[in-house]
Amino acid sequence: MFELKLLVPQDHVESVSDALEALDALSVSVEDADAHTDAEQALFGEPGMPAPLPGWNRSRINALFGEQEAAKEAAALLTLQDFFVQCSVIAIAPVADQDWVRLTQSQFTPVEITPSFWIVPTWHEPPEQALVSLRLDPGLAFGTGTHPTTRMCLRWVAQRELHGYRVLDYGCGSGILAMAASKFGASNIDAVDIDDAAVQATVANASVNNTRLMAGLPDLANGEYALVMANILATPLKVLAPLLCAHVQIGGDLILAGILSRQTEELKAAYAPYVALRVLDEQEGWVLMGAHKH
Secondary structure (H helix, E strand, O other): OEEEEEEEEHHHHHHHHHHHHHOOOOEEEEEEOOOOOOOOOOOOOOOOOOOOOOOOOEEEEEEEEOOHHHHHHHHHHHHOOHHHOOOEEEEEEEOOOOOHHHHHHHHOOOEEEEOOEEEEOOOOOOOOOOOEEEEOOOOOOOOOOOOHHHHHHHHHHHOOOOOOOEEEEEOOOOOHHHHHHHHOOOOEEEEEOOOHHHHHHHHHHHHHOOOOOEEEOHHHOOOOEEEEEEEOOHHHHHHOHHHHHHOEEEEEEEEEEEEEHHHHHHHHHHHOOOOOOEEEEEEOOEEEEEEEOO
16 A cells, blocks of 8 residues: 655645545545644534634645555646646655555445446445446546546436447546446447556456456547547546547537536637537536537
8 A cells, every 4th residue: 555645735625635536545634734833723623513624724635545656646647737736745655554455345335326326346235226236346447436527427327328339438447437338238338548457457347247348558449439438637638639529429429527617617618629518417526528529
């Protein structure tokens, strides 16, 4: 295990914490960076009520990752975000071994996407009402169904009839969106990611869930698709605008997530030369955006 330590001003604590969760940090904690000094700041709320402020004037955020490379990638991605301008990376440090399996399992329970569609860790049984379910354990690759960005994408998929669709999941992480598309009828699915670990996780997860898809590096994507999904972060989504839109067939749909509510107009502007993006869903400060290509 490795801990990514960040120095973050009070105004950016929530944005950075949300981004770390989106990057599949196993845990995220916030501390007073000036604790045990003359600058220490008391921050207490009433019992049962939220804290009066999201963090301290100088907050230290500690995020736990399973591998050093995952922590490094998270740090690299964060430094590209506009909300990270006044933040800094303190260190990436190894953490002494503990019973992380039990700790992690205690934090992940079945996730309801719709009343009949659930994401279920392998150590749980699916709820009785789960007519459709995906077996998925938290791992290095992004996407376990617990983060709002993933839930919004999955909810959109679950409300569609995808029989006969050719689907591209760009930045597939765990493969969760590609597998959901398979569960809801799509039979020709490409799942791609720049990270070999994500590709391997997708292949393994697809096998566990008896879903048929092709997984590989981005050059696997070819031609046009009826549905293109990308659940990453706003900055790479802006860079990828021409590529992603080129893969959407006329009459097809583009679905984007990993976008903070305040980044909506940036994304609309980046995609305006190709499609007219609009907000389809919003949850906990994140938005799902989409477009139908005409």
